[in-house]
Amino acid sequence: MLLQLKNVFKWVNSGGQRVFLLKDINLTVEEGEFISVMGPSGSGKSTLLNVIGMLDSFDEGEYRFLDEPVHTLKEKHRANLYKQYIGFVFQSYHLLDDLTVQENLEMPLLYKKVGSSERKSLVADTLDRFNIVGKKDLFPAQLSGGQQQLVGVARALISSPKLVLADEPTGNLNSKQGEEIMELFKQLNNEGVTIIQVTHSEKNATYGSRIINLLDGRKI
Numbered sequence: 001m002l003l004q005l006k007n008v009f010k011w012v013n014s015g016g017q018r019v020f021l022l023k024d025i026n027l028t029v030e031e032g033e034f035i036s037v038m039g040p041s042g043s044g045k046s047t048l049l050n051v052i053g054m055l056d057s058f059d060e061g062e063y064r065f066l067d068e069p070v071h072t073l074k075e076k077h078r079a080n081l082y083k084q085y086i087g088f089v090f091q092s093y094h095l096l097d098d099l100t101v102q103e104n105l106e107m108p109l110l111y112k113k114v115g116s117s118e119r120k121s122l123v124a125d126t127l128d129r130f131n132i133v134g135k136k137d138l139f140p141a142q143l144s145g146g147q148q149q150l151v152g153v154a155r156a157l158i159s160s161p162k163l164v165l166a167d168e169p170t171g172n173l174n175s176k177q178g179e180e181i182m183e184l185f186k187q188l189n190n191e192g193v194t195i196i197q198v199t200h201s202e203k204n205a206t207y208g209s210r211i212i213n214l215l216d217g218r219k220i
């Protein structure tokens with residue numbers, strides 16, 4: 001088992017009322033699964049992904065990741081855990097504007113304390129694999145939306161995460177680029193990487209092996 005959520009609730013207080021973002025979520029994910037999270041806008045998909053990625057806290061329930069009780073860990077320990085094992089692909093790319101493509105790719109390796117020469121070689125391999133060698137010295141603002149998304153995906157994968165979390169990973173890509181990303185995910189998954197993607201696309205969901213449907217913060 002890679003991770004397990006037990007009776008997880010998340011809410012915000014608004015005008016003295018609790019507004020639930022996640023309601024009684026129970027979810028077990030085995031290593032090697034490829035899961036699609038679907039549901040209407042506002043149903044809690046991104047919130048669930050952020051909770052799984054430890055970027056968001058929750059108010060009630062338990063979360064175990066690789067047998068670590070995430071809900072009781074101190075912030076620093078939790079950050080080490082996700083930096084070590086999780087790669088994120090965001091809908092809006094979250095690239096660092098002041099860093100070049102090459103430097104953006106290097107960030108997760110710095111987090112993981114990978115040595116300088118190995119970093120250089122991993123960055124070179126990744127630039128090559130994603131066909132973006134020619135872009136290495138450009139800044140994000142000098143790239144098209146699709147190219148930025150590609151760099152975002154490359155950055156998520158460079159440190160060989162155990163789990164990839166992707167929020168609408170093809171949202172800003174044309175259909176050919178989108179298919180390339182999905183094929184890449186499929187290949188990674190075949191190599192044993194666990195993938196959880198949020199998607200509105202039935203077609204993208206067919207790449208996965210299980211669908212989780214959300215409605216008003218609840219699994220249905």
Ligand SMILES: Nc1ncnc2c1ncn2[C@@H]1O[C@H](COP(=O)(O)OP(=O)(O)OP(=O)(O)O)[C@@H](O)[C@H]1O
Pocket residue numbers: 012021039040041042043044045046047048
């Ligand atoms: N910090 C917050 N405070 C108040 N409401 C929030 C907060 N974060 C999220 N919400 C609300 O919680 C609901 C779920 O949001 P979430 O972004 O998880 O939905 P989603 O299913 O990913 O939607 P979309 O498909 O539009 O991206 C939304 O109604 C959103 O407005």
